[in-house]
Amino acid sequence: MNKAFPILGILTALLLSYALYQALDVAPTEQTMGDVQRIFYYHVPSAWTAFILFTVNFVASLVYLFRRNPASDIVALVSAEVGVVFCTIVLVTGPIWARPVWGIWWTWDMRLTSTLVLWLIYISYLVLRRFSSSGETPILAATLAIFGALCVPFVYFSIWFFRTQHPQPVIGGGGSIDPRMLHVLLINWLAFSCFALLICWSRYRLEELQREVEQAHALESLTQSPRSSR
Amino acid sequence: MTETAPVITVSNLIKQFGRFAALRGVTAEFSAGKLYAILGDNGAGKTTLLRTLAGLNRPTSGQITILGAQKFGDICHQVGYMAHSSLLYDEMSGRENLDYFARLYGISESARCTQAIRAVGLDPDLRRPVGQYSQGMRQRMSLARALFNDPKILLLDEPFSNVDIHSATGMVHLLANIRDQGKTIFVVTHQASLLDGTADEFIWMEAGQIVARTLDLQQTARTT
Amino acid sequence: MTETAPVITVSNLIKQFGRFAALRGVTAEFSAGKLYAILGDNGAGKTTLLRTLAGLNRPTSGQITILGAQKFGDICHQVGYMAHSSLLYDEMSGRENLDYFARLYGISESARCTQAIRAVGLDPDLRRPVGQYSQGMRQRMSLARALFNDPKILLLDEPFSNVDIHSATGMVHLLANIRDQGKTIFVVTHQASLLDGTADEFIWMEAGQIVARTLDLQQTARTT
Amino acid sequence: MPAPTGIMPATLRKDLRLEWRSKDAINSMLFFSLLVVVVFSFSFDPNAEESRRIAGGLIWVAFLFAAVVALNQTWAREIRNQVLDAYRVSPAPANSLFLAKAIGNFIFVSVLEALMTPLFVIFYQLRPLGPTWQLLIVAALGTWALVVNGTFFAAMSLRTRSREIMLPLLLFPISIPALLAMVQATANVLTGGGARVWIALLLSYDLVFTTACLLLFETVLNAE
Amino acid sequence: MPAPTGIMPATLRKDLRLEWRSKDAINSMLFFSLLVVVVFSFSFDPNAEESRRIAGGLIWVAFLFAAVVALNQTWAREIRNQVLDAYRVSPAPANSLFLAKAIGNFIFVSVLEALMTPLFVIFYQLRPLGPTWQLLIVAALGTWALVVNGTFFAAMSLRTRSREIMLPLLLFPISIPALLAMVQATANVLTGGGARVWIALLLSYDLVFTTACLLLFETVLNAE
Ligand code: HEM
Ligand SMILES: Nc1ncnc2c1ncn2[C@@H]1O[C@H](COP(=O)(O)OP(=O)(O)OP(=O)(O)O)[C@@H](O)[C@H]1O
Ligand SMILES: Nc1ncnc2c1ncn2[C@@H]1O[C@H](COP(=O)(O)OP(=O)(O)OP(=O)(O)O)[C@@H](O)[C@H]1O
Ligand SMILES: [Mg+2]
């Protein structure tokens, strides 16, 4: 941790600023949408990062249910938290983009809707963790995570069927992408992934320390003179 | 008397609730066919110990072996548990309650339930719902619920509280009988004198630990 | 000792629950500054009597006069009542509970609450919510709730159940002190021996009636 | 009798504190309202001109649901350890309890409304064509109407004896005029009309039923 | 281990009996959904073709909310005297409890639907233009979808603070696909289309989540 962490930190900072430069300056301006389109380089990488983190959450929860090891519980918690943050970025950048381009903040398009539902599911996961009074919150949370993951395909299908009956909103039609744009997009994605990893790592450490503190308190009450602890 | 193999072995049992340790390293062996009285001040951890034995609390660390099994699920039909709360549905009569719980244990003869209700001194035909019982009647019905499946191990959390003195003495006789059939009984109580002469061993708890085990009540080898 | 005027007069009190009569004509007088122990088998109607005195049950027929008033509402601030259940909010600490109930009685000095908690042997600064107390700690906090408004009449329903023996003895001393300040105390209990020597009178109930009143425990003039 | 001033605020504060204890109360309410709005949008496929007509109904049904959840929760707390009995034996007037509960629920539901309304506006692209300030009045009066009757009947349904008469068939006709007025008023304002008549109706409804509740609550609370 | 046959039916029978005695769940569901029907019928003059479009959403939202209220009630019963602990110490498999609860709730919600649907039809002058039998399938599958997840999450929310509000928080996000399918299928059939795709979707949703619930329920029930 001690050595690798600052290195990753610096690397991420460099990558992020390079990606910013690429996105704002190097990438070509889109013809119809103009400069607003550059939000694309934040919008899409955030979405991908969020999806990856949610997958991590699912896997970690499964592992926890079988192994009951605290480490995978912490991984699940952390990936859900950071995933929700990135998903929020998608949900914020999307409408910011939509307003000038489509003229409305929100529409019940398939992709928007499914992202929203995904976000709701993982928020409810975090809410459960916060509100649980059980001594075994991790188990409950892991179960919910599995339900959430199972739900994702249904969300996609249902919204797909739902919306095929109505014309797709404005975006449609965008077949191929300018290779330079793709290049910038990938760089941004790499930067975002590093950034996410960085946050997850430090959050993981924090959670681990917090649990150690709890443990130490309990140990203290174990060794304390028994009378006074009542 | 020959020394029997222990039915319950507990080693270094620790149970934490968040930052608070309610059991702080309990190690003990209990043998079959004995009646153990568990005594101790309020908050000593008696209920927590019983709940942990009954598989309702998962120990933070430490080992429990009951009837040779490590997993409570394997032997749960041989354990009877009675708690502070009645564990009964207030809206049903005592009889209906027992009939339902009997099904959970795969028992279908209702004679067993009738017998258990009689044993604790209640009327099996009482139609009133349990919610309208007096406190002591509820307590007795709750004991009947723990007894009816004829368990090898009985875990009783303050069975005598709120029970009148006659019935309590009756209960003690009942428990002594059951013990004499080779069952192991744990009774948490604050009315130790009721068990004087009946209990085989008194177990004194304090602040999450067993501080003494004595063979009779007078010999209070308490360390405080 | 001069005969004091009765603080409570009960005449021909009947309480029916549907078809079942829990109190079947209770007639009695109780004088100030005494500690009455109410004894009797389960289902004898002790709780019902106490709840009726506390204004929680409306008598089917019969008369109750407490402190000269016919309506409980007029003197309710001079009565303390402790029930089987804790009558406390599980989510708040004991201190917060008492502070709230003090407001209901128009008491704003929190010193009274601190004092009551100390009196029952608990720590007023305990921050844990009552829901996490052990059974006996809850029972004591519940007694504190009945005491804090310094009532003239105390109605206690099984205050010693689930309380460890040290604390129970402590509680008895406390009650004796309060009695000596001229308060009237009713204690329903099944652990009569705890009150032996302390209670001024033992009142034996059976099947909804007072069957005997004796001055000490040995003199069990029971008719059964 | 002690001065009952401050009982209502104290009770209200206690309720809010208990609510707040479940720490992120506001967060969870925000999330709850978001979910309700989203569920509605999925079910109704909002498009501007049609949705403006039904939005009045939608919004109030959502609030009604929130209110039902809230009401159940706040009363459940009071019967957990029979705390209500503690209130009943205290000199505190029944109406203080009623008002505190009603106001507490009013605050709770109002917060939800404040959170949900912007969401509705965004998702349904609502823009009131009529006078917006009237909507605020309608919301306040309407919420009070929901809450005051809801609190009363929730309390009634706690007391077993009165449960039978609490059949929805009784509560139902009583609530209809208020709901009708709220819905119509909201729809009118959204589609460009005024809502003075409805406001007047709501106001008188509130007055009548608040008075009725205050007069009758004591009876309900003290029913056995 | 004893044969676990008959545990599920016994538990189901017990639940139905309790509900029959108290009528908690059905009363509150009925009340809520009656209000919803009336509120909506006031909030827009239903004219055939428009109401047909909107009725699908309306009906299912009403049922979803009613189900949430019912689910909270049926589980509340299990924790009243910690009866759930009695289930946990018994050898009865967790899934029997789950299935019994789910089927019980399915019955409650179906009864509600059977009562409410005629009202909807009358108030909104509905006449399905598509194949009516598909509606029955949609209703059955859809109700099961709501109830199976609802039962699971209600059991989970027992372990949380402020459990009443927790249930919708957990249930709604995961139910969105099912809800969407129900609403769309109903609307399609009403307006003259078919609903095969949606039925297939609902069927697979039901299968996947029933399996998941059965696999995971034991873990949730036995978590402390
Ligand atoms: C309003 C809220 C919005 C949300 C929640 C949202 C969500 C998403 C998500 C989740 C993705 C990644 C999915 C995937 O790669 O398959 C995505 C990709 C994308 N979004 Fe959005 N979006 C929003 C608005 C917009 C707007 C207004 C535009 C532009 C007009 C837009 C353009 C794109 C493009 C071009 C992609 C990449 C598509 C691809 O690579 O397949 N989004 N969006
Ligand atoms: N769920 C819980 N969360 C936090 N602390 C708890 C919990 N359950 C018990 N405790 C604490 O653990 C300690 C032991 O409690 P326990 O109920 O085992 O005591 P006990 O010996 O049964 O006492 P009593 O004789 O009063 O019933 C107490 O200090 C209690 O406050
Ligand atoms: N609400 C009620 N409805 C019907 N019957 C009741 C109700 N409350 C009490 N009873 C009955 O009245 C009788 C007396 O009950 P009570 O609770 O007064 O007994 P008790 O003397 O306090 O007994 P215990 O020592 O067991 O607490 C019992 O038979 C009981 O079943
Ligand atoms: Mg205990």
Ligand SMILES: [Mg+2]
């Ligand atoms: Mg009693």
